[in-house]
Amino acid sequence: MIDHEAIGRISARYGAKPARLVGMLRDAQSEFGSLSPGVIDAIADELHIPRVRVESTASFYHLLHARPHGAFELLFSDNIVDRFAGSREALAYLCERLWVEPGKVSEDGLVYVDTTSDIGMGDQGPAALVNGRALPALDKNRLDLVATLVRENRPLADWPPMLFEVATNVRKPGPLLGEDFEPGAALARAVALKPEGILAELETANLRGRGGAGYKAAWKWASCRKAEGAAHYVICNADEGEPGTFKDRVLLQTRPDLVFEGMTIAALAIGARQGVLYLRGEYLYLLEPLEAALARRRAANLLGDAILGDAAFNFEIEIVLGAGAYMCGEESGLIESLEGKPGKPRNRPPYPDKSGYLNQPTLVNNVESFACATRIVERGGAWFAAIGTPKSTGTKLISVSGDCQHPGTYEYPFGVSVRQVLADCGAKAAQAVQVGGPSGTCVPWREFDRRIAFEDVPSAGAFMVFSRERDMFDVARNFSHFFAHESCGFCTPCRVGTSLLANTMDKLAAGKGSAYDMQRMQMLMRVLLSMSHCGLGHTAAKPVVQTMAAFPEAFERRLRKLDFEPAFDLDAALGTARMITGRDDDWAHIVSAE
Ligand SMILES: Cc1cc2nc3c(=O)[nH]c(=O)nc-3n(C[C@H](O)[C@H](O)[C@H](O)COP(=O)(O)O)c2cc1C
Ligand code: SF4
Numbered sequence: 102m103i104d105h106e107a108i109g110r111i112s113a114r115y116g117a118k119p120a121r122l123v124g125m126l127r128d129a130q131s132e133f134g135s136l137s138p139g140v141i142d143a144i145a146d147e148l149h150i151p152r153v154r155v156e157s158t159a160s161f162y163h164l165l166h167a168r169p170h171g172a173f174e175l176l177f178s179d180n181i182v183d184r185f186a187g188s189r190e191a192l193a194y195l196c197e198r199l200w201v202e203p204g205k206v207s208e209d210g211l212v213y214v215d216t217t218s219d220i221g222m223g224d225q226g227p228a229a230l231v232n233g234r235a236l237p238a239l240d241k242n243r244l245d246l247v248a249t250l251v252r253e254n255r256p257l258a259d260w261p262p263m264l265f266e267v268a269t270n271v272r273k274p275g276p277l278l279g280e281d282f283e284p285g286a287a288l289a290r291a292v293a294l295k296p297e298g299i300l301a302e303l304e305t306a307n308l309r310g311r312g313g314a315g316y317k318a319a320w321k322w323a324s325c326r327k328a329e330g331a332a333h334y335v336i337c338n339a340d341e342g343e344p345g346t347f348k349d350r351v352l353l354q355t356r357p358d359l360v361f362e363g364m365t366i367a368a369l370a371i372g373a374r375q376g377v378l379y380l381r382g383e384y385l386y387l388l389e390p391l392e393a394a395l396a397r398r399r400a401a402n403l404l405g406d407a408i409l410g411d412a413a414f415n416f417e418i419e420i421v422l423g424a425g426a427y428m429c430g431e432e433s434g435l436i437e438s439l440e441g442k443p444g445k446p447r448n449r450p451p452y453p454d455k456s457g458y459l460n461q462p463t464l465v466n467n468v469e470s471f472a473c474a475t476r477i478v479e480r481g482g483a484w485f486a487a488i489g490t491p492k493s494t495g496t497k498l499i500s501v502s503g504d505c506q507h508p509g510t511y512e513y514p515f516g517v518s519v520r521q522v523l524a525d526c527g528a529k530a531a532q533a534v535q536v537g538g539p540s541g542t543c544v545p546w547r548e549f550d551r552r553i554a555f556e557d558v559p560s561a562g563a564f565m566v567f568s569r570e571r572d573m574f575d576v577a578r579n580f581s582h583f584f585a586h587e588s589c590g591f592c593t594p595c596r597v598g599t600s601l602l603a604n605t606m607d608k609l610a611a612g613k614g615s616a617y618d619m620q621r622m623q624m625l626m627r628v629l630l631s632m633s634h635c636g637l638g639h640t641a642a643k644p645v646v647q648t649m650a651a652f653p654e655a656f657e658r659r660l661r662k663l664d665f666e667p668a669f670d671l672d673a674a675l676g677t678a679r680m681i682t683g684r685d686d687d688w689a690h691i692v693s694a695e
Pocket of ligand 1: 313341427468
């Protein structure tokens with residue numbers, strides 16, 4: 102029996118707004134153990150919305166599930182860096198200690214262990230989530246402790262806090278991560294500058310977005326300011342789902358005021374009264390400290406009504422949690438999610454600056470972009486423009502992980518060479534770096550003098566180091582599975598293409614590949630690039646094709662033949678049909694051409 106009062110309480114927590122359906126579903130799952138058909142019905146009734154809408158949203162997000170996952174759900178981060186750090190062995194060890202099979206609930210209904218996409222902890226893996234809370238640096242001792250705590254059925258509140266301590270690992274601080282910041286200092290200057298002055302500073306700074314595409318912030322802010330609508334919104338994109346990226350996590354952990362102040366300055370510039378920080382579900386542990394930072398800002402009159410004593414300056418920030426979907430990092434998918442829907446991308450144009458959240462003008466920027474905006478307003482656009490290169494101004498936060506001695510977050514002026522970063526992080530014998538995550542660029546050792554900059558190797562932040570001992574085919578295969586898993590299924594080229602690509606990589610891994618398969622993957626890339634609806638599909642084949650070009654030997658040694666080799670034995674597959682029809686003559690067999 103579903104406790105309808107509990108559903109009512111959950112709904113009230115979110116103002117009974119269908120737009121906050123993802124949050125309600127998260128809470129209902131915590132309360133009832135799963136999103137069973139009864140829970141879905143009750144939520145639909147409570148919100149007076151069609152059941153199918155609740156169900157389609159619930160089934161879209163990886164962290165939501167229709168069946169119970171036991172009292173403890175443990176999800177191991179599964180990007181390639183985690184795997185090289187031993188995540189698969191750690192998972193197997195824990196399963197053995199708990200007598201449970203991966204992907205199945207234990208017989209006593211106590212525990213469920215499985216993998217999930219990258220959880221933003223590449224500098225301290227192997228890592229996992231337990232009931233949504235992060236468990237970094239899982240060595241054997243910690244896994245033993247976790248197994249004991251689970252078997253004793255101890256509530257998470259009683260687990261030793263050190264298990265949940267997420268290190269910041271700031272290795273090279275700069276203006277964003279290292280230098281002091283007085284909350285309110287930039288905001289006071291913004292009030293004096295007025296919106297036109299703020300936009301002028303951004304223009305002088307030549308700030309380009311740090312979330313991937315590198316769009317000019319001054320243009321986006323000015324266009325959003327000009328757009329007509331009943332309300333304007335500011336959204337900070339803290340979805341950070343690109344494997345190998347964790348710099349936004351570190352900024353939010355160490356410098357929340359830089360980010361919130363940037364959002365507040367943006368509100369002043371575009372005329373918004375409401376902002377949202379969309380926090381990826383995997384960063385649940387950041388929610389409490391971030392709420393505390395917002396409370397401090399309200400108490401200091403840096404947020405809320407009449408900010409800094411200006412009766413016309415009113416702005417609030419709400420933090421909204423995602424529920425596990427890479428697509429929600431794409432700005433229109435994010436907005437759909439914020440409206441309580443599956444995070445599928447919208448048709449564009451119109452872009453969010455004209456018609457975004459609730460179809461109103463909406464400014465979406467990355468966490469790091471807002472932090473940069475704060476420094477620009479505080480110190481001036483000219484100061485910012487003097488850092489980096491003319492086309493890529495300012496500093497860039499880089500999340501370094503993989504085969505190096507000092508993984509963590511590094512802040513460099515744009516234009517730093519890949520070689521320099523490798524030297525600083527203590528990477529010996531690197532053969533390649535994946536810059537910007539799976540959708541970024543594979544830089545082989547021959548090209549280590551290339552520079553991190555929009556005009557050379559652009560990066561949303563990830564810098565995954567692979568030593569000569571690593572098989573680059575494994576890297577590309579892991580990335581192909583990531584995209585197949587994260588494709589939202591909206592358009593056929595991507596839904597089918599990403600699966601075909603991952604299956605072909607599996608076929609090669611099984612030693613059944615041929616030159617034909619290599620050509621087919623090139624063809625798939627062309628289809629994905631030209632026919633997909635959004636950026637995920639456009640880049641999905643990039644890691645495979647780039648790795649194939651840079652490390653052809655990693656692929657070629659897996660090829661059995663130069664012509665086509667089927668992935669499975671077709672003749673054997675017809676065995677059941679032969680049995681049913683009672684035929685076993687020559688004509689009932691597939692005859693090999695050999
Ligand atoms: C599949 C996909 C995933 C994305 N994930 C993120 C993300 O996690 N964080 C982010 O800031 N931008 C992400 N983006 C880019 C956003 O759509 C958007 O361009 C960005 O948030 C704008 O902010 P910026 O101009 O400050 O970079 C993603 C784009 C695509 C296509
Ligand atoms: S390209 Fe992929 S992720 Fe993007 S809309 Fe199509 S199916 Fe969804």
